[in-house]
Amino acid sequence: MDNQITKPEDFFKFKIKDFAFRVEGADPGDFITYTESKCNGCGECVLVCTVNLWSMPKDAKKAKLSSKYKDVCMECAACYAVCDKDAIDFRYPNGGAGIIIKHG
Template identity: 35%
Template structure:
């Protein structure tokens, strides 16, 4: 039996990849919202803050959630990891959001 071939994953610089995207902000109309900020404040694990590849979710100084959807990749991860169902997730309106074709 032959030994398995060596397999190495390619190294990827996420910041470099993200820099190749473009984003059209729909000012005043975020396509993702938190349904109830109080639920986030009492959410112990806050998985949304570590799972978003674009870093849109962070913990604010009061222990709540700060959500900035500019740069969102529309992957849907934040909605899936929130066990509380507290993420109101929609695609951006037509003409807004992420453009992937530059990299």
């Protein structure tokens, strides 16, 4: 692995993408469904997402889901859990696709 961070003083500079693993080439399906019209702009999804899939554009009052979510999502479902307005639905990627936890 060329992304190893071996010096303890550099640990906190880690990039999540270098330490997350997923199945390559498998189709995860549309596992997050976002209904923008239900969004009230509270921004909790933006705060809770570790990999910044959700953003709140300055002019808009609605959250925006990254187009790259299928490649980056850590599958914690926290965005579903914090959305009181039911704007976010989450059902996990298709079987055999998505995140791999090697040392769970």
